[in-house]
Amino acid sequence: MTTSAEVRAAAAEAAAAQPGWAARTPAERAAVLRRALGLLAEPPSDLLDLFVRETGAIRAKAEMELGAAMGELATAAGLAEQAAAPVALDSAVEGRTARAERVPLGVVGVITPWNMPLMLALRSVAPALALGNAVLLKPDPHTPVVGGRFVAWLLRRAGLPAGLLHVLPGGAATGTALVEAPEVEMVSFTGSTAAGRAVARRAGELLKKVSLELGGNNAFVVLADADVDAAASAGAFGSFVHSGQLCIAVGRHLVHRSVAERYTAVLAEKAGALTVGDPADAATRIGPLIDERQLAKVRAIVADTVAAGARLVCGGTAEGLLHRPTVLDGVRPGMRAFDEEVFGPVAPVTVFTDDDEAVALANATDHGLAAAVYGGAPEAARAVAGRLRAGMVHVNDQTVVSEPQLPFGGVGCSGNGGRFGGTAAVEAFTQWRLTTESTPPRRYPF
Numbered sequence: 001m002t003t004s005a006e007v008r009a010a011a012a013e014a015a016a017a018q019p020g021w022a023a024r025t026p027a028e029r030a031a032v033l034r035r036a037l038g039l040l041a042e043p044p045s046d047l048l049d050l051f052v053r054e055t056g057a058i059r060a061k062a063e064m065e066l067g068a069a070m071g072e073l074a075t076a077a078g079l080a081e082q083a084a085a086p087v088a089l090d091s092a093v094e095g096r097t098a099r100a101e102r103v104p105l106g107v108v109g110v111i112t113p114w115n116m117p118l119m120l121a122l123r124s125v126a127p128a129l130a131l132g133n134a135v136l137l138k139p140d141p142h143t144p145v146v147g148g149r150f151v152a153w154l155l156r157r158a159g160l161p162a163g164l165l166h167v168l169p170g171g172a173a174t175g176t177a178l179v180e181a182p183e184v185e186m187v188s189f190t191g192s193t194a195a196g197r198a199v200a201r202r203a204g205e206l207l208k209k210v211s212l213e214l215g216g217n218n219a220f221v222v223l224a225d226a227d228v229d230a231a232a233s234a235g236a237f238g239s240f241v242h243s244g245q246l247c248i249a250v251g252r253h254l255v256h257r258s259v260a261e262r263y264t265a266v267l268a269e270k271a272g273a274l275t276v277g278d279p280a281d282a283a284t285r286i287g288p289l290i291d292e293r294q295l296a297k298v299r300a301i302v303a304d305t306v307a308a309g310a311r312l313v314c315g316g317t318a319e320g321l322l323h324r325p326t327v328l329d330g331v332r333p334g335m336r337a338f339d340e341e342v343f344g345p346v347a348p349v350t351v352f353t354d355d356d357e358a359v360a361l362a363n364a365t366d367h368g369l370a371a372a373v374y375g376g377a378p379e380a381a382r383a384v385a386g387r388l389r390a391g392m393v394h395v396n397d398q399t400v401v402s403e404p405q406l407p408f409g410g411v412g413c414s415g416n417g418g419r420f421g422g423t424a425a426v427e428a429f430t431q432w433r434l435t436t437e438s439t440p441p442r443r444y445p446f
């Protein structure tokens with residue numbers, strides 16, 4: 001664990017190194033990220049095994065995350081050059097010129113969770129560095145290597161000058177010390193809504209900028225004219241990939257009454273066919289949950305939802321940390337599987353009768369991260385999608401959609417509208433600075 005004193009020392013070192021880095025040309029900063037990208041393209045031979053061991057992810061998910069991490073580096077490298085151009089502005093005063101430019105914030109604090117540790121670290125670290133900041137990175141205690149030390153190793157090998165990136169392993173206390181370090185100008189937090197709220201509270205007191213990427217309870221709406229089998233396949237992927245441990249996982253399946261029976265049957269068939277087991281085994285599709293605490297939470301949500309009147313269609317059992325893919329139907333608002341983010345391989349199905357009810361159900365949550373609508377006629381699906389309250393809405397897809405160059409973020413309890421992805425990252429990790437110049441020098445009456 002990193003102590004408060006160590007966090008403060010790292011912050012001071014980062015602040016001392018940052019101006020030199022900001023003074024480098026955007027092309028020089030981009031070159032470091034491109035070299036890191038090159039290193040990831042031929043990763044250390046044991047990196048994927050390390051992913052599997054440290055995160056419990058199956059190999060396919062580790063490979064997918066590695067690809068996503070490369071995408072973050074490539075996109076961030078492009079940003080360094082794009083953000084550089086100052087914008088000329090009109091001044092109303094004769095003889096005064098004005099220009100505004102995006103400048104680095106200084107030292108950026110990054111706090112990340114364990115579920116996509118490398119990708120989520122690079123999603124903040126890479127653009128923050130590309131745009132001339134220094135970074136303090138606090139990975140989750142479950143993933144200090146792939147989410148922390150490996151990031152530092154990669155960027156140092158790629159030529160990042162010393163002092164610019166500090167990895168600070170530890171838990172909430174280290175995270176709090178990072179938020180409080182005087183040199184930290186901005187905090188980029190990814191994690192649960194509860195922890196995000198604590199970070200935002202402290203950052204607010206200290207008047208620091210904060211970007212929050214928090215939990216989700218994402219609705220997948222299946223309309224009456226959807227290809228039901230294809231929709232159930234998409235829904236199964238959305239709820240069960242990485243054992244449901246994704247912020248953008250499908251949290252609620254809202255299905256039109258006319259197709260609900262068939263949809264639930266196909267979903268359950270898919271769930272039953274997924275091999276649950278050792279993530280290192282190539283045949284495994286569903287690996288373990290991250291820890292006992294998370295397992296207990298998933299089990300309690302399933303048990304309480306069934307006790308409240310839902311039907312357990314399949315799954316519902318666990319062996320060690322391996323929780324079987326689970327389908328519940330008859331789920332209604334007021335039941336825990338509807339109201340809460342489960343973060344496990346559980347697919348709750350709720351039936352609706354018309355578009356208005358679908359929209360009301362989808363929006364009956366404080367979260368607002370992702371949502372999706374699956375239908376036949378694109379116009380009708382688009383119309384429903386347009387009424388969903390979420391930062392990211394997908395038509396004819398499920399909710400696990402993320403590309404490094406597209407804006408990513410949620411509203412409500414899912415975040416404060418801080419968006420990653422392409423130029424949105426420029427807004428997150430830089431600030432405007434205005435420069436005016438008066439010719440001749442302006443004179444004043446006293």
Ligand code: NAD
Nearest residue numbers: 112113139140171172175176191192195198213214215247
């Ligand atoms: P968590 O909030 O418990 O931990 C996330 C990070 O915050 C860890 O590094 C942790 O040590 C740190 N932390 C915890 N309390 C803190 C505090 N008071 N001050 C400073 N730092 C603190 O997250 P978790 O529950 O382990 O992760 C899963 C959650 O993350 C889910 O809710 C998921 O939806 C969310 N998530 C969101 C996104 C997104 O982009 N929106 C991405 C991935 C995960």
